[in-house]
Amino acid sequence: MASYSTNEFRNGLKIMIDGEPCAIIENEFVKPGKGQAFNRVKIRNLLNGKVVERTFKSGESVEAADVIDLDLQYLYNDGEFWFFMDPNTFDQVSADKNAVGDNAKWLIEQDICQVTLWNGNPIAVTPPNHVVLEVVDTDPGLKGDTSSGGSKPATLNTGAVVNVPLFVQIGEKIKVNTRTGEYVSRVKE
Numbered sequence: 001m002a003s004y005s006t007n008e009f010r011n012g013l014k015i016m017i018d019g020e021p022c023a024i025i026e027n028e029f030v031k032p033g034k035g036q037a038f039n040r041v042k043i044r045n046l047l048n049g050k051v052v053e054r055t056f057k058s059g060e061s062v063e064a065a066d067v068i069d070l071d072l073q074y075l076y077n078d079g080e081f082w083f084f085m086d087p088n089t090f091d092q093v094s095a096d097k098n099a100v101g102d103n104a105k106w107l108i109e110q111d112i113c114q115v116t117l118w119n120g121n122p123i124a125v126t127p128p129n130h131v132v133l134e135v136v137d138t139d140p141g142l143k144g145d146t147s148s149g150g151s152k153p154a155t156l157n158t159g160a161v162v163n164v165p166l167f168v169q170i171g172e173k174i175k176v177n178t179r180t181g182e183y184v185s186r187v188k189e
Contacts, residue, residue: 004060006038009027009039020045041056069117071114082094095122106131106178114126130184152166154174162181168186
């Protein structure tokens with residue numbers, strides 16, 4: 001099994017901690033005036049999403065996590081599982097609610113998503129950075145409501161609710177940032 005030394009640590013690196021796959025979120029190298037240098041690392045458990053802080057002595061080795069990130073096409077949801085397909089081999093993978101989590105509201109059929117597999121099972125699903133969704137419900141924006149740009153909540157066709165500018169109407173397509181859940185722009189067809 002491959003392993004990483006602390007001098008190879010970087011954000012996004014996937015390592016095994018206590019038998020579970022984790023991803024490094026932050027890595028800080030600390031060299032105190034007295035004593036041995038160390039790395040203060042924030043890691044996210046890929047199975048349950050918990051974030052913990054650990055310290056590793058300089059030169060210590062950590063086992064690499066046997067995880068694979070694949071770009072798969074989202075097919076459909078049967079109510080319990082979300083199905084993805086590899087566009088090259090046509091192999092299908094099903095992910096449960098734990099793997100998809102809050103990202104379910106950004107999944108659109110036919111979109112390419114990043115699926116993280118551990119021991120052949122999906123443990124995380126990451127949608128594209130930006131998605132185009134249709135506004136299905138929002139209050140009408142009245143002229144003169146605000147002196148400077150205001151916003152209103154809008155429900156999208158996937159069920160997600162985002163704040164949009166007052167000029168956005170029902171039936172319009174908008175671009176949304178899936179990382180922050182914020183409105184980016186209107187999309188012209």
